[in-house]
Amino acid sequence: MLSLSDLRQRPLNVLCAGDVExxxxxxxxxxxxxxxxxxFADLLQRAFHA
Incomplete structure (x- = not known):
């Protein structure tokens, strides 16, 4: 999973069972x-279209 948000923080931390890079x-x-x-370009495009 790729995210511009910190996946170690709530509420997204429930999506990760292992270590987060x-x-x-x-x-x-x-x-x-x-x-x-x-x-990276795809991630940025998705962030702005959300």
Whole structure:
């Protein structure tokens, strides 16, 4: 699951049974990996259309 919100905090913490990885947005936005940048762009688009 990808989220701009902290998945360790309520109410989203109930969705995660294991460890949660945290990544800075600049890490994703400036990634050399096109797939990472595309996932980030998709996440941003979904956040603004919600």
């Amino acid at each position: 945290r990544h800075e947005t600049t890490e994703w936005a400036n990634s050399d990996d096109i797939d990472v940048r595309n996932r």
